[in-house]
Amino acid sequence: MKMIFVLVYFIPGTFDPIDTGMKFDTLGECNQAAFEMSSDFDMRYSLQCIPQDSGERLPKIS
DSSP: OOEEEEEEEEOTTOOOOEEEEEEESSHHHHHHHHHHHHHHSOTTSEEEEEEEESSOOOOOOO
């Protein structure tokens, strides 16, 4: 299983991540992009790198 890192952001007062559509192979690359974007973003938004399986998502078993 290969992990990738997805850059998401949060609107203040919410806990639902919004996908930026940006994916990275390493956490370092993702953090660098987040750092660069933070200067362009309104700082009220919180950027975060989230690890994710690069393969197909498995269906949830309830």
